Structure formats: structure tokens, C-alpha cells
Amino acid sequence: MINININEKANLIWAVADKLRGDFKQSEYGKVILPLTVLRRLDCVLEDTKNKVLAKYNELKSIMDEEVLDPFLRDESGYNFYNTSKYTFKTLLDDADNIEANLKDYINGFSKNAYEIIEKFELDVQITKLVNSELLYIVLSEFVKPEADLHPDKVSNIEMGYIFEELIRKFSEISNETAGEHYTPREVIKLMVNLLFIEDTEILTGSDTPRTIYDPACGTGGMLTAADEYLKELNSEAKLIPFGQELNGETYAVCGSDMLIKGANANNIKHGDTLKNDMYANVKFDYMLSNPPFGVEWKKQQKEVTKEYEKLGYEGRFGAGLPRVSDGAFLFLQTLISKMKPEGSRIAIVLNGSPLFTGDAGSGESNIRKWIIENDWLEAIISLPTNLFYNTGISTYIWVLSNKKKPYRKGKIQLINAINMYEKMRKSLGEKRQEIPEWAIEEITRTFGDFKESDISKIYDNNEFGYNKIVVERPLRDEEGNIITDKQGNPKPDAKLRDTESIPLKEDIYEYFEREVKPYVPDAWIDESKTKIGYEIHFTRYFYEFTIPRQSNEVMTEIMNMETELQAVLGRLFEI
Structure with a gap:
């Protein structure tokens, strides 16, 4: 079950969507809030080693290309990814006039493996729309509130997974997805x-x-x-x-x-x-x-x-x-x-x-x-x-x-x-x-x-669970009832009288045919060229429990008692 901490965090992030009302369609809320939640989580995860990563980056960037530098920065980060931008979610708010450019710089600062994932959100379009609606600063401010802290010490990985899924469920619900x-x-x-x-x-x-x-x-x-x-x-x-x-x-x-x-x-x-x-x-x-x-x-x-x-x-x-x-x-x-x-x-x-x-x-x-x-x-x-x-x-x-x-x-x-x-x-x-x-x-x-x-x-x-589906043929007859045959003397089948039978695999086809078909249509035969094996599992059939019907006199007595009670109720109503 979802615990209180997860519900609180999910509801808090969900509430940020209220800031978008009027400027964004409901179906667009998730395209803004979900990627920002991911970015904030990554930001919190990298928070403890951010300064170490920047120090190592500034020390080596002039003498190493990106691929050579990458493992050194991962070591400093403590994770398989890192961010070399000088900004964090919190420091983005220190320069409101340039928050759009700085946020894009922050996103571009992620290591290649992280950036390739983040770009699937196609966040650039939403950032531009947030800026045009004068909402970017307001929305980011909500994500850096103490109660929105997504640091691993506060929210475990499995709890974060719950939060993501709860947000997706909510956003999908309002957009009819x-x-x-x-x-x-x-x-x-x-x-x-x-x-x-x-x-x-x-x-x-x-x-x-x-x-x-x-x-x-x-x-x-x-x-x-x-x-x-x-x-x-x-x-x-x-x-x-x-x-x-x-x-x-x-x-x-x-x-x-x-x-x-x-x-x-x-x-x-x-x-x-x-x-x-x-x-x-x-x-x-x-x-x-x-x-x-x-x-x-x-x-x-x-x-x-x-x-x-x-x-x-x-x-x-x-x-x-x-x-x-x-x-x-x-x-x-x-x-x-x-x-x-x-x-x-x-x-x-x-x-x-x-x-x-x-x-x-x-x-x-x-x-x-x-x-x-x-x-x-x-x-x-x-x-x-x-x-x-x-x-x-x-x-x-x-x-x-x-x-x-x-x-x-x-x-x-x-x-x-x-x-x-x-x-x-x-x-x-x-x-x-x-x-x-x-x-x-x-x-x-x-x-x-x-x-x-x-x-x-x-x-x-x-x-x-298997069965043989056989095709049962009967002879075509002329107006006088005589069987019509082909050149070899075999009876021609009458398509109008053609029928099928499904016979369990564990039962012999011919024994079944002699027992269940022949007594009723003696002139019938099996077209063996059309026999097919099928499988099906009618699950509920294997757990069906027969319930003995109630005795008719018992049911009638119950109905009469109900009618008596109904008459009494109606009588009291008319007395009033």
C-alpha cells in the first residue's frame, strides 16, 4: 500500500499543476510537471557531491576531452551520471531575469547518458511556454520548497517509483489516457x-x-x-x-x-x-x-x-x-x-x-x-x-x-x-x-x-485443454432422395448439412463419432482432411460449483410472506 510519505509528496507535486491552470490544457500538465519532477530528483541525488564534481571538472576540462573526463566525474559524483553546470534548482532562482537560459544550461550540463534520457521529455517546448506565461520562476519555486525535498535520505528509490507512477496515473486520468x-x-x-x-x-x-x-x-x-x-x-x-x-x-x-x-x-x-x-x-x-x-x-x-x-x-x-x-x-x-x-x-x-x-x-x-x-x-x-x-x-x-x-x-x-x-x-x-x-x-x-x-x-x-475439431459431412441427394456421387462413386457432401464437432483430445474420435453422431445421422461421415487440433482454457468451468435449486414450495412461501408484509406496509400508509 502507498504510505503517507509517498502520498504527501505526490499530492504536493500534483498541486503544482494548479499553477498551470488557464495557461495550459489539463492534458499538458504532465508534460510540464513530470519532467521537472525527474530533474528535481536528479538534482537532489547529486546535491551532496555537486561541488566535488565541479572542482574536478574545472581542474581537468582544459586537458581532457569529454570521453576521457567522464569516468573521473562519475567517481566524484558517486553515480553513473553527473552535472557540470554551476546551477542547481535552488540557485536558478537567484537570477530570475535569466532563469530560462540558466535552466537550459543546467539541463545541458548533465552527462551524456543522462541528457539522452532527459531529452525524451521534449522539455524545451514547455520551458518556452512557461516563460511566455510568466510561470517558469513560480513553478520552479514550488519544487525547491523544503516539503518538496526529494533527496534519497527523505525519499527512497522505491518510494520515488511510487510517486512517479502516482503522478502518471493522475495526469493520465485527467487527460483521458x-x-x-x-x-x-x-x-x-x-x-x-x-x-x-x-x-x-x-x-x-x-x-x-x-x-x-x-x-x-x-x-x-x-x-x-x-x-x-x-x-x-x-x-x-x-x-x-x-x-x-x-x-x-x-x-x-x-x-x-x-x-x-x-x-x-x-x-x-x-x-x-x-x-x-x-x-x-x-x-x-x-x-x-x-x-x-x-x-x-x-x-x-x-x-x-x-x-x-x-x-x-x-x-x-x-x-x-x-x-x-x-x-x-x-x-x-x-x-x-x-x-x-x-x-x-x-x-x-x-x-x-x-x-x-x-x-x-x-x-x-x-x-x-x-x-x-x-x-x-x-x-x-x-x-x-x-x-x-x-x-x-x-x-x-x-x-x-x-x-x-x-x-x-x-x-x-x-x-x-x-x-x-x-x-x-x-x-x-x-x-x-x-x-x-x-x-x-x-x-x-x-x-x-x-x-x-x-x-x-x-x-x-x-x-x-486440447480438442479435435472434426467436420461431419452428409450426402447430397437429388429430388428423389438418391445419393449423388462423384466419378469415383463416393457420395458428394451437402454443404447445407455440413456440421462440426469438438472432441476432447483424450477421447478417440471414431468412438465418439459412433456414439454421439451415427445414431442420429447414420449416413454421416468424417472429412478427415479438415480435422484441426485446437486448444482453449475455459478457466471458470473448472471451478464451477453446482448449486441445488431451492424447492418450489419454499420459494412460493417466501413470496407469499413478502406479499403479506407489503400489504401491511401499504395498509399503514393509507391509515396515515
Whole structure:
């Protein structure tokens, strides 16, 4: 849950947006406040070593070029970045007449790796507009107030991540954007991280070998940051190297700056469209997790994705097939699977209900499910409570996949029903009205780890979810009822009488046909050339509990009692 300190800081920064009212559209608030928040955070982080950096810079700048000087300034800074401008946020206010030029000098003073991230905010346009509205000095003044101090001693890295995400949620809300594209509730991330690591005893018990983790739609980096934090809670010696790619320039800049501050390699976070241009093509990772957009079409990426599918097949990401253009979630899952190491990787991804069952046998979606299940990569699916996310109240599921299943999991898929494992929030945040409490995270994790049947856990063979879709033909007849045949004497099929049957994989097709079809249509036959194998997972079906209907006389008695009570109430009204 978000603590008081985070709420106070986020609300304080959010209040600065009031200064923009009238001169900026609400949809523009975030383009001003978010980058200035990032700059102020960087300013506070570098505050303690600022003078040392300037002294070293002034000492060596005349005898060293920028590339040679860079490691010396990083050493003085104590971080992987620095700023060589003489200004800080506070000293910018000392010269109100030149504040625009001085702020630009300050931004240009950042080391190359930091500047390349900051420029994604495209802040120059907003600075000019702030100057023209006579607001630049006023807004910067708000950021240097003592209560707005973002020094690491006052606000930890994980708290700062919360603040960024809370601000993005608020700005997205007022501009009618999709906040959920940037923000995954931390309790969901914690559950995903638990599911990722519980099967890996080596990383949980102390390994000096660094492991890699990747998110193809990393947003502000919340999942990557939280994964590292939660893993450190489980094993303080564990080393996790984050990698990610993000489409949105602003959220990419937030993620990149956060990586800089934490001492991670910000170059591991790439800016670009993962589906169009996978900037980690052919790179493999130990762990992967993601919350790609729900039900978002991929029409803009269709040309590049289709080209990769047709040209590379299974040598690329999408060999198993392409989903319908209205929902690209399966494309992200295929991207993750393509990055599994031969020696083993683990994946946790949040998806909506559509990938479970959308698409008939032979469709792109069904073929993708077939590919995943027949390769025995799917370990478990966990149904989550509704109203967990900020932009949607729909049902969501965590899929857990691995190409290094434990022996007892091989050929099996576990379904965990956690839909009722939630607590109501005192205050809603967008569509988020419920959260997964700590006890539920522990129980779900334990249920997954135990791999046993229970009220909330069902375990099935892989072929439980597969079926043969057969085409049943009946003969074409003339007006007198005689069967029409082809040149070989075989009956011609009547397209108007054509039907299909879906037969579970674990059942013999011909036994089923003789039992369920032949008794009713004796002249029918199976067109074997049209048989297709499909896979679907109707999750709720496996946890359905039949409720015995109440006796009719019991219901009638209840209705009569209600009518009697109603008559009594009406009688008292008329007496008045």
C-alpha cells in the first residue's frame, strides 16, 4: 500500500499543476510537471557531491576531452551520471531575469547518458511556454520548497517509483489516457515475482552469478524495480540485472532516470516499439515479466509483425501464428518465449481473459496456445480478483511459463482460482477498488509451490485443454432422395448439412463419432482432411460449483410472506 510519505509528496507535486491552470490544457500538465519532477530528483541525488564534481571538472576540462573526463566525474559524483553546470534548482532562482537560459544550461550540463534520457521529455517546448506565461520562476519555486525535498535520505528509490507512477496515473486520468499502460499495482508485481522465483532455489539461497530480468513493455520500470527489491528481501546476496523496452518517450525517460539513480545501467532500457522493432532481438534472459496493454489493437505494427512472421517463421518471434489485430497481448507473450535461454528461463505475464479461449481451432490464437501447451511451457494460470487495475475492472490472469519445469510438473498445468482473495480499498483509485492482501499473496504462492489439488487449485494433463475439431459431412441427394456421387462413386457432401464437432483430445474420435453422431445421422461421415487440433482454457468451468435449486414450495412461501408484509406496509400508509 502507498504510505503517507509517498502520498504527501505526490499530492504536493500534483498541486503544482494548479499553477498551470488557464495557461495550459489539463492534458499538458504532465508534460510540464513530470519532467521537472525527474530533474528535481536528479538534482537532489547529486546535491551532496555537486561541488566535488565541479572542482574536478574545472581542474581537468582544459586537458581532457569529454570521453576521457567522464569516468573521473562519475567517481566524484558517486553515480553513473553527473552535472557540470554551476546551477542547481535552488540557485536558478537567484537570477530570475535569466532563469530560462540558466535552466537550459543546467539541463545541458548533465552527462551524456543522462541528457539522452532527459531529452525524451521534449522539455524545451514547455520551458518556452512557461516563460511566455510568466510561470517558469513560480513553478520552479514550488519544487525547491523544503516539503518538496526529494533527496534519497527523505525519499527512497522505491518510494520515488511510487510517486512517479502516482503522478502518471493522475495526469493520465485527467487527460483521458490509459493509466494502466504505465502502472501495475505493486501487490500484483509482488505475487508475480514470488511465482517467478519460488521454483529457483539457487537464486533464493545465495548465488554470486548475476541473473537477468526483462520487460518488453516496461513503462516507468516499476516491475523491474519491484522485482529487484522483493528479491533482495528473499535473498540479500542475489544480483539481478534489469533490461527493458518502452514505447512512450516520457515513461521511458522516467524509467531511464530511475535506473541511473539506482546505479543500474540505463543503457539497458531501450526506447522504441517492441513489436515493430525488438531492440533485444536474439538476446536471452533468465527471468521475464510483463503487463502488456489489455485488448489493444496492433494495427500500427501489423506491417512489420506480419513481415517477421512470413519471413522468419519460427526463427523469429511469431512462428506459431498471429492473433487477431484487435488484441496484441499474445504478440508480447511470444516475444518473451523467444527470449528463453536453452538452459532454462521463467516468465510471468498478466493477460486478460481473451488469450485463454478466443479463436477456434486453426486460428492464430488457438495455434499459439497449441504451440505453448504442446511444448510443455505452461506451468500455471492464476485468476486474479476483478477491479485490481487502475484503468479496467475486467478479469485478469497471471500466466507462469518455463522451459525448465520440475519433473513433477512436466505434462501438467495448474489452475489457481484466486478471484475471491482480495480486500476492499477504503478509497478507490480509478477502477481499482480492491487489492490483494499479504496473506493472499502468501497463500497463492504456497499453493503454487505445493502443487497439490485443493478448493482453489486444480491440476490437469496438458491434453485436457486440447480438442479435435472434426467436420461431419452428409450426402447430397437429388429430388428423389438418391445419393449423388462423384466419378469415383463416393457420395458428394451437402454443404447445407455440413456440421462440426469438438472432441476432447483424450477421447478417440471414431468412438465418439459412433456414439454421439451415427445414431442420429447414420449416413454421416468424417472429412478427415479438415480435422484441426485446437486448444482453449475455459478457466471458470473448472471451478464451477453446482448449486441445488431451492424447492418450489419454499420459494412460493417466501413470496407469499413478502406479499403479506407489503400489504401491511401499504395498509399503514393509507391509515396515515
